[in-house]
Amino acid sequence: MAMNSFEWADATTVEQAAGLLAESTEQRPVIAKAGGIDLLDLMKEGILAPARLVNLKTIHGLDEIDTENGLTLGALVTLDRIDKDPRIRSRYVALSDAAAHAATPQVRNAATIAGNLLQRPRCWYFRHDHFHGEGADEMESRGADQNQHHAILDNDKNAMVHASTPATALVAYDASVELAGRANGSRVVKLSDFFLPPEMQRAHDSGIESGEVMTRVTIPPLNARAKAAYHKQTERESYDWPICDVAVVLTMEGQTVQNASIVMGWVAPTPRRASESERLLIGNRLTDDLARQAAHAAVADATPLSKNGYKVPVLEAVVRRTILAAAVAG
Amino acid sequence: MAESSRSHGPDGSVRSGISRRTFLKHGGTSAVGAALLEAGAAQAAVDSSMQDGANEVLGPGPIPIDLTINGRRVPVQAEPATTLVDILRNHLGLTGTKIGCDRGACSACTVWLDGQPASSCMTLALDARGRSITTIEGLADGDNLHPVQQAFVEHDALQCGFCTPGMVMSCAALINRKPDAGIEDVKAAISGHLCRCGTYPNIFAAVLAVASENRRRGT
Numbered sequence: 016m017a018m019n020s021f022e023w024a025d026a027t028t029v030e031q032a033a034g035l036l037a038e039s040t041e042q043r044p045v046i047a048k049a050g051g052i053d054l055l056d057l058m059k060e061g062i063l064a065p066a067r068l069v070n071l072k073t074i075h076g077l078d079e080i081d082t083e084n085g086l087t088l089g090a091l092v093t094l095d096r097i098d099k100d101p102r103i104r105s106r107y108v109a110l111s112d113a114a115a116h117a118a119t120p121q122v123r124n125a126a127t128i129a130g131n132l133l134q135r136p137r138c139w140y141f142r143h144d145h146f147h148g149e150g151a152d153e154m155e156s157r158g159a160d161q162n163q164h165h166a167i168l169d170n171d172k173n174a175m176v177h178a179s180t181p182a183t184a185l186v187a188y189d190a191s192v193e194l195a196g197r198a199n200g201s202r203v204v205k206l207s208d209f210f211l212p213p214e215m216q217r218a219h220d221s222g223i224e225s226g227e228v229m230t231r232v233t234i235p236p237l238n239a240r241a242k243a244a245y246h247k248q249t250e251r252e253s254y255d256w257p258i259c260d261v262a263v264v265l266t267m268e269g270q271t272v273q274n275a276s277i278v279m280g281w282v283a284p285t286p287r288r289a290s291e292s293e294r295l296l297i298g299n300r301l302t303d304d305l306a307r308q309a310a311h312a313a314v315a316d317a318t319p320l321s322k323n324g325y326k327v328p329v330l331e332a333v334v335r336r337t338i339l340a341a342a343v344a345g
Numbered sequence: 346m347a348e349s350s351r352s353h354g355p356d357g358s359v360r361s362g363i364s365r366r367t368f369l370k371h372g373g374t375s376a377v378g379a380a381l382l383e384a385g386a387a388q389a390a391v392d393s394s395m396q397d398g399a400n401e402v403l404g405p406g407p408i409p410i411d412l413t414i415n416g417r418r419v420p421v422q423a424e425p426a427t428t429l430v431d432i433l434r435n436h437l438g439l440t441g442t443k444i445g446c447d448r449g450a451c452s453a454c455t456v457w458l459d460g461q462p463a464s465s466c467m468t469l470a471l472d473a474r475g476r477s478i479t480t481i482e483g484l485a486d487g488d489n490l491h492p493v494q495q496a497f498v499e500h501d502a503l504q505c506g507f508c509t510p511g512m513v514m515s516c517a518a519l520i521n522r523k524p525d526a527g528i529e530d531v532k533a534a535i536s537g538h539l540c541r542c543g544t545y546p547n548i549f550a551a552v553l554a555v556a557s558e559n560r561r562r563g564t
Contacts, residue, residue, distance in 0.1 A: 020405035023425035023471055048469075055428070055467050056448055067402070068425070072472065095461075119537025120515070121464040122449050253536040254450075 037226030183280030212284035415483025
């Protein structure tokens with residue numbers, strides 16, 4: 016399907032972009048464009064038909080990487096730069112690895128971190144314009160037949176999963192996003208509070224509001240002894256969407272786990288903390304057996320659908336392996 | 346011109362028997378394509394619209410867009426809703442760049458933007474302003490194939506050839522970035538490419554041969 020024709024405005028400041036975006040109406044949608052990857056996909060599928068695009072790439076100062084106090088990523092930093100930046104790789108390896116395994120090299124060269132976090136679900140019902148009519152949300156709920164790639168946790172109302180894999184690592188690092196509007200300045204929201212369970216009829220799967228622009232992604236300073244690992248499990252070795260992905264950040268005192276952050280992606284509507292697994296690890300000596308128990312706890316609440324039961328043992332294994340990998344990470 | 350690229354190797358054998366014309370796709374023979382391939386590249390286009398057009402709204406109808414393709418400044422007229430691959434193939438006749446999935450999932454449309462592989466089907470032409478675009482037609486140096494192109498010929502790294510221009514662009518970018526690339530580098534570089542004929546093993550062999558030659562020469 017060909018994209019509809021649209022107007023194009025190069026924004027030079029965040030305020031200007033926010034002002035242009037605030038003009039959006041149902042009849043004349045105005046949509047922000049950074050790397051444009053998910054946007055072109057949605058336009059080509061007929062899911063989005065903007066009257067005007069606001070080009071954010073012409074805004075200066077939104078493509079910077081700052082490691083002074085934790086990590087600050089400008090909204091326009093590409094996934095490729097996150098993968099290749101040695102400062103990020105040395106301190107936030109789970110994020111580097113998540114970025115390195117997202118999409119294809121070509122897409123990583125264009126896709127921005129903000130666009131990645133704001134992309135829509137990959138659910139094949141969502142991606143087909145045929146399903147965007149009356150009763151779409153009901154269809155998308157547990158009744159949807161082809162649920163191989165859908166949620167196995169927290170899926171009673173909606174089984175679509177968030178598409179971003181860097182989000183899994185970012186939530187594990189307790190990241191926040193900065194949102195700027197024209198009138199009310201900017202606000203900072205924890206990424207774990209930012210995402211909303213995807214719904215067919217909603218324009219976003221997050222708390223971003225009309226007229227807001229995501230400007231930065233920030234990670235607070237890490238404990239100097241923090242170790243981390245990330246694993247994205249796919250069906251094939253080359254580029255693929257995940258069955259699940261897991262990020263683990265551990266603070267170790269010798270062999271004992273002092274703090275643990277375990278986040279699972281593509282198994283619940285939003286990136287999900289494995290809280291019970293974290294509780295089992297904290298204060299205890301990390302052994303193969305403890306990792307096994309923690310992984311078991313991570314899937315204890317799983318409620319698989321008709322065709323995605325296979326994800327449960329896969330997720331359990333990936334949680335166990337990623338905990339053990341984090342413990343021995345450099 | 347192109348046919349004369351058939352040459353004899355050091356041992357007297359005919360090297361490839363495949364001319365640049367038949368190996369590359371044929372956009373280079375169209376009038377516009379031929380012009381693009383001329384030596385003596387123009388300077389990079391100065392992108393005036395990004396300098397002073399802060400609030401200017403472009404489109405939705407056709408607008409002038411200045412692109413720099415294979416070293417030449419190329420002005421085109423197109424809607425903002427036009428992708429780079431559409432410009433290359435349908436406006437300029439540079440049909441070496443292919444459209445497979447049209448969703449960034451098969452990488453047949455790979456070109457370089459400032460030397461980095463990009464999916465031209467997922468790139469709006471306006472996003473290519475001010476960047477140096479290189480297509481398969483601009484990869485060779487005159488009649489001298491890029492070493493990766495030559496290696497594809499010698500290692501029979503193609504069957505139907507549809508994925509080949511994209512594969513070559515990704516592999517050539519890898520070799521330019523990392524002349525002594527190893528197998529894992531090659532696999533990563535083409536991880537986004539699909540080849541329905543299954544020529545992957547020969548592509549690996551071709552690129553590793555170039556890397557091996559580079560190592561031997563110490564480059």
